[in-house]
Amino acid sequence: MLKQSLLYLSQSPTAKRMVTGTPVSRQMARRFVAGDTLDEALAAARALNDAGLSVSLDYLGEAVESREEAEAATDMVIRILEALKRDGLDANVSVKPTQFGLDLDPDFCRRGIEMVLQRARELGDGEGEIFVRLDMESSDYTERTVALVESLWADGFQNTGTVLQSMLRRTPDDVERMIRLGARVRLVKGAYLEPETVAYPDKADTDRMFVEEMERLLDAGKYPAIATHDEAIIDHARRYVWEKGIAKESFEFQMLYGVRRDLQTRLREEGYNVRVYVPFGESWYPYLMRRLAERPANMMFMAGSIAKESGIGGLGRPLAIGGGMVAGALAALAWRRRR
Numbered sequence: 426m427l428k429q430s431l432l433y434l435s436q437s438p439t440a441k442r443m444v445t446g447t448p449v450s451r452q453m454a455r456r457f458v459a460g461d462t463l464d465e466a467l468a469a470a471r472a473l474n475d476a477g478l479s480v481s482l483d484y485l486g487e488a489v490e491s492r493e494e495a496e497a498a499t500d501m502v503i504r505i506l507e508a509l510k511r512d513g514l515d516a517n518v519s520v521k522p523t524q525f526g527l528d529l530d531p532d533f534c535r536r537g538i539e540m541v542l543q544r545a546r547e548l549g550d551g552e553g554e555i556f557v558r559l560d561m562e563s564s565d566y567t568e569r570t571v572a573l574v575e576s577l578w579a580d581g582f583q584n585t586g587t588v589l590q591s592m593l594r595r596t597p598d599d600v601e602r603m604i605r606l607g608a609r610v611r612l613v614k615g616a617y618l619e620p621e622t623v624a625y626p627d628k629a630d631t632d633r634m635f636v637e638e639m640e641r642l643l644d645a646g647k648y649p650a651i652a653t654h655d656e657a658i659i660d661h662a663r664r665y666v667w668e669k670g671i672a673k674e675s676f677e678f679q680m681l682y683g684v685r686r687d688l689q690t691r692l693r694e695e696g697y698n699v700r701v702y703v704p705f706g707e708s709w710y711p712y713l714m715r716r717l718a719e720r721p722a723n724m725m726f727m728a729g730s731i732a733k734e735s736g737i738g739g740l741g742r743p744l745a746i747g748g749g750m751v752a753g754a755l756a757a758l759a760w761r762r763r764r
């Protein structure tokens with residue numbers, strides 16, 4: 426319930442204005458976001474590389490409303506690629522199709538992504554192309570994203586792959602599509618609010634499907650990424666590859682910047698490839714809300730502080746006690762601001 430409310434608020438402009446205006450949420454964002462600028466992101470990537478961890482950089486932004494915004498995102502992603510090459514970092518890039526204007530015009534979006542893939546190819550310079558992954562957004566975009574990867578591959582852009590979400594009922598078919606294509610898949614549980622018609626309402630089903638799809642990708646996929654902080658699933662993966670004799674070099678674990686650094690390091694020390702997803706940029710609001718939805722304890726702390734800063738401190742205590750009230754308080758704040 427709280428998770429659903431937070432995911433709903435992640436799309437609310439009023440809640441966005443309220444949350445981004447408070448120092449405590451900026452502080453909270455800093456836990457999950459490497460900084461506002463590319464230089465800060467590169468410094469974070471360097472530090473992770475020094476600890477033996479690979480990186481995927483994500484310039485935050487989604488659902489752009491103008492071509493200018495999409496073009497600015499394209500320019501920035503190309504700057505990231507050039508900086509990765511210049512600095513010799515062990516890193517690739519993740520992008521969101523709606524950041525390139527998928528909602529505005531699919532052809533325009535595709536042209537932007539092609540420009541990025543082309544530049545990533547040139548910069549590979551015989552040492553292997555830089556890989557650019559299309560992140561997966563809500564189920565409204567799943568078919569378009571999977572089909573986009575297929576069509577880019579058909580046109581020779583094979584330095585791209587995507588993300589599949591085990592919470593979606595359609596994912597086993599998408600896993601087979603990506604295996605047939607030979608494209609890399611990052612398997613995740615899914616971070617968006619979805620209707621029961623397309624997604625499992627029960628988390629146990631999402632977890633069960635994650636394990637099934639993970640095994641299939643480990644058996645037949647191209648360098649799959651197992652992207653989770655769920656230790657039970659990670660242990661299952663470790664046992665599975667050991668029993669099946671699957672080489673550690675043939676897949677990677679992925680985790681988010683700011684989440685379970687201890688586990689990232691431990692897996693690396695055990696000889697697994699580990700990549701950390703490092704977001705940066707000023708458009709951190711929806712990203713932060715999705716991270717809070719994954720772990721309500723973070724949210725309770727933040728909502729209590731926002732309530733205090735907004736002058737309705739009386740709400741602070743109930744917020745700290747009742748998780749379900751937190752999102753309600755934010756909605757109340759959003760309503761207060763509208764008046």
Ligand SMILES: Cc1cc2nc3c(=O)[nH]c(=O)nc-3n(C[C@H](O)[C@H](O)[C@H](O)COP(=O)(O)OP(=O)(O)OC[C@H]3O[C@@H](n4cnc5c(N)ncnc54)[C@H](O)[C@@H]3O)c2cc1C
Binds near residue numbers: 616656717719
């Ligand atoms: C590298 C990477 C890329 C991703 N890309 C996408 C994408 O493109 N599209 C998409 O829909 N989703 C994406 N996600 C998010 C994913 O869908 C999940 O929402 C997220 O990973 C949390 O689920 P979990 O697998 O860690 O398992 P959960 O069962 O949610 O969590 C397991 C444990 O991990 C810890 N944990 C999980 N999340 C947090 C957090 N935010 N803060 C603190 N602790 C936490 C907790 O200890 C929790 O008990 C990505 C995740 C990763 C790791």
